[in-house]
Amino acid sequence: MDELPIEIRGLTAGYGNEAILRDICLELRPNDFLAVIGPNGGGKTTLFRSILGLIPPMSGSIKIYGEEPSKGVRNIGYVPQFGAFDKSYPISAEEVVLMGMRVRKGYRPYYSREEKAMADKAMEYTGMEEFRGKRIGDLSGGQLQRVLLARALAPEPKILLLDEPTASLDPSMKDCTYDILKKVSSEGVSIMLITHDMASISHDVKRLACINRRIICNDRLEITEEMVELGFHCPPEFLKFSHSSGSTCKCGCGCGRDKE
Amino acid sequence: MTSILDYLSISLVQNMFMATVCACILCGVIGTYVVVNRMVASTGGIAHTTFGGVGFAYYVMSVFMVGWMTPMLGAVIFAVVAAVIMVVCKRISDLRQDTMIGVLWAVGMAIGVIFMCFMDRTVVVPASFETILFGNVLLVSRSTLLTIAVVTAVILIIVAFMYREFQILTFDQVHARISGMNVTLVDLVLYILVALSCVMVANVVGIIMIIALMTIPAAMANLFTHNMKSMMLLGTVLSVILSVLGLFLCLAWDSPPGATVVLAVGIAFVAALIIKRLSKAESAKADS
Numbered sequence: 001m002d003e004l005p006i007e008i009r010g011l012t013a014g015y016g017n018e019a020i021l022r023d024i025c026l027e028l029r030p031n032d033f034l035a036v037i038g039p040n041g042g043g044k045t046t047l048f049r050s051i052l053g054l055i056p057p058m059s060g061s062i063k064i065y066g067e068e069p070s071k072g073v074r075n076i077g078y079v080p081q082f083g084a085f086d087k088s089y090p091i092s093a094e095e096v097v098l099m100g101m102r103v104r105k106g107y108r109p110y111y112s113r114e115e116k117a118m119a120d121k122a123m124e125y126t127g128m129e130e131f132r133g134k135r136i137g138d139l140s141g142g143q144l145q146r147v148l149l150a151r152a153l154a155p156e157p158k159i160l161l162l163d164e165p166t167a168s169l170d171p172s173m174k175d176c177t178y179d180i181l182k183k184v185s186s187e188g189v190s191i192m193l194i195t196h197d198m199a200s201i202s203h204d205v206k207r208l209a210c211i212n213r214r215i216i217c218n219d220r221l222e223i224t225e226e227m228v229e230l231g232f233h234c235p236p237e238f239l240k241f242s243h244s245s246g247s248t249c250k251c252g253c254g255c256g257r258d259k260e
Numbered sequence: 261m262t263s264i265l266d267y268l269s270i271s272l273v274q275n276m277f278m279a280t281v282c283a284c285i286l287c288g289v290i291g292t293y294v295v296v297n298r299m300v301a302s303t304g305g306i307a308h309t310t311f312g313g314v315g316f317a318y319y320v321m322s323v324f325m326v327g328w329m330t331p332m333l334g335a336v337i338f339a340v341v342a343a344v345i346m347v348v349c350k351r352i353s354d355l356r357q358d359t360m361i362g363v364l365w366a367v368g369m370a371i372g373v374i375f376m377c378f379m380d381r382t383v384v385v386p387a388s389f390e391t392i393l394f395g396n397v398l399l400v401s402r403s404t405l406l407t408i409a410v411v412t413a414v415i416l417i418i419v420a421f422m423y424r425e426f427q428i429l430t431f432d433q434v435h436a437r438i439s440g441m442n443v444t445l446v447d448l449v450l451y452i453l454v455a456l457s458c459v460m461v462a463n464v465v466g467i468i469m470i471i472a473l474m475t476i477p478a479a480m481a482n483l484f485t486h487n488m489k490s491m492m493l494l495g496t497v498l499s500v501i502l503s504v505l506g507l508f509l510c511l512a513w514d515s516p517p518g519a520t521v522v523l524a525v526g527i528a529f530v531a532a533l534i535i536k537r538l539s540k541a542e543s544a545k546a547d548s
Contacts, residue, residue: 052438073438080434089296089431090486099428102439109421135486151435 003066004029005075005159005190006051010060013043013050019058020046024215028159028192033185035201035221036194038211044194047211048163052078064159074103077152077189079162082144087137094132097123097150104155122154123147126180142173149180160184162193166200178202198223267511272398276517279400280503282412283464283473286457288496289419291478292488293450297430300475302451305361306342307458307470309368313338314392314467315375322380331387332407332459338368339455347448395466395518397507408460415453426450427488464503465518472522473499476529483536502528 006028014020021043028034038044049055051062053069064072077100100122101115111119123129126146136144145165152160165181166174182204185191194211195201201208201221209217210227218224267273294303317334320326342364349360376386391399400408419426425446428436436443454474461470477499481491506521513520 052434054434054437074440076438078435078438080432085432090482090488090491091427091431092487095427096431099424099432099435099439102424102428102435102441106440107425109424111424137486 002030003063005032005065006192007063007066008051008060011050011062012058012060013046013055014058015046015055020213021050021211021215022213024060024211026209026215026217028190030190031185031188032190032192033181033204033206034192034209035205035207036192036209036211036215037198037201037227038194038196040196042196042212044196044211045163047215048078048161048194051161052076075158077103077155077157077160079145079148079152079160079165081164081167082141082148083168085136085144087144089136091136092132093128093134093136093139093143093147094119094123096136096147097128097132097154100151100154103157118156119150119154122150125153125183126150127176142169142176145169145173145177146180149177153184158189160189160191162191164195164197165193166195167197174200174202178204271402272400273511275400275402275405276397276507277504279397279405279408280464280507280521281500282405282408283461284477284499284503285412285496286415286460287473287477287499288481288494289416289492290453290457291474291499292481292492292495293426293430294454294474295478295482296488296491297450299454300471301358301361302346303454303458303474304471305346305365305368306339306451306455307462307467307474308365309342310335310339310459310462311373311392311467312368312371312375315372315379318384318386319375319379322384323378325383331392332404332463335459335462336456338371339459340452342368343451343455344448347444347451351444351447391466393466393468394516395462395464395469397464397517400463404463408463411456411460415456418449418453422446422449465522469518469522472525473503476525477502480529480532483532498528499525 004027006026008024008026011024012019012022013024024047036044036047046055050057051064051069053073062069065075066072097119098111098115101111101119105115120129123132126149128143128146128150131139131143131147136147139147149162149165160181162181165177169177181191181202185204203221205221207217207219208221208223208227209215210223210230212230214230216224216227216230218227294300313334313336314331315334316338317329317331320329320334345364346357346360349355350357376389379386387399425441428439428441429443429446429450433443436446457474458470461473465473478491478495480498481494485491485494502525503521506524507517509515509524510517510520
């Protein structure tokens with residue numbers, strides 16, 4: 001049987017002696033598109049940090065294509081929150097995207113022609129080719145988000161992890177981001193994203209999980225009463241997905257919708 | 261009256277200019293990392309710790325008759341140890357980094373004073389406190405110049421090979437770790453390069469004013485460019501021009517070289533800020 005992209009069994013993880021996540025079981029399947037929702041402080045970031053091998057598990061196991069995170073992480077493209085970056089840093093969009101190639105090639109003093117071609121392809125894919133020479137401080141939040149997405153896609157990962165990919169984006173930018181993710185998913189990449197904002201989740205997502213120290217998964221894009229009880233403490237009808245499939249594209253990402 | 265051209269034929273004056281140019285190259289290149297990675301306080305801490313190394317070297321030279329333990333070697337040892345302590349504290353310990361900077365800064369100076377106090381001055385005559393702290397580039401010998409030039413070349417080669425690693429580390433540490441980088445090791449190399457640069461620059465402007473040359477030219481370059489390589493190049497060019505100007509002024513006015521250089525660089529920085537502000541206002545006016 002083929003190994004699962006991500007397989008988590010009985011994971012307890014946290015910082016110091018404090019466990020943030022308890023006995024988590026979760027799997028990301030081939031060509032999956034999983035959204036993990038949950039309140040702030042519920043352990044979403046801890047889950048990602050564990051998968052990426054940044055914190056060791058207190059107990060339980062994480063396998064990425066059957067390997068430990070330290071080795072399996074090379075299969076992952078990770079998109080952090082764009083708000084966490086120092087925008088005054090003297091670096092261009094192209095240089096940020098090229099950084100992604102280290103995941104594939106490890107230490108090399110210079111970027112090869114092949115690496116530059118892969119970075120170019122990723123920038124085209126996310127509609128950022130015309131911004132390649134721009135300093136990151138001159139990019140909008142949505143543009144920087146797509147630069148980080150291009151960096152994650154440049155080494156052609158099998159798994160894509162996104163941390164709050166649509167936070168602070170306007171509805172049009174959110175739609176553009178999801179259209180790129182839909183395209184990535186259609187090419188066989190398994191995607192997992194985390195968000196605290198239910199309203200930002202697209203209908204393109206295939207499965208849903210709710211995390212708040214424990215985790216509940218659903219094989220459909222549907223919130224169950226247990227999920228509401230675990231994560232949100234309010235009636236399910238208050239929680240709706242709001243991806244507006246008819247909005248027009250402002251960002252020029254090449255997502256197929258008419259530009260304004 | 262002796263003209264500046266007459267001065268230039270003197271070997272020590274030639275050493276002074278060449279040592280200054282080497283130090284300026286380090287200030288442009290390593291100074292860029294200091295500025296963009298917000299390491300100014302750490303650099304100040306490392307720079308002041310070198311005083312402990314100078315005192316230690318004088319003590320060992322005079323009491324134990326160890327001739328090879330020169331003040332520059334002592335400063336290098338203390339600066340590198342300070343760099344290692346900073347990285348270890350940052351990566352492993354819970355201690356706040358600014359606390360550690362404060363401790364190293366003060367303790368390094370105190371160690372220097374104590375060693376200088378207990379050294380045997382009948383065996384070795386040390387440089388004055390003023391020379392160590394505020395520098396006297398006119399005292400740079402041919403062998404010291406050679407050391408500065410070799411260390412500068414080695415640092416530039418390391419930066420050329422580690423440029424990508426330093427860029428990833430200083431921009432996004434999480435990505436650095438995910439991509440398999442040994443972030444502690446790369447951070448350590450960066451801090452050690454800063455430490456070695458501090459010791460080389462101390463020969464020109466002295467320990468107290470290292471931080472000015474390591475910061476101001478790169479910060480000034482950052483006002484006009486937002487590309488790291490251009491920042492390094494422009495920082496180096498500005499640093500060389502302003503420092504050489506400072507040295508000519510020191511020869512003309514017979515003023516202390518280190519202080520004159522730092523003053524020239526400082527005045528140019530204020531002028532650059534004003535020019536930048538005026539050009540911004542001008543372009544805003546044109547846009548409206």
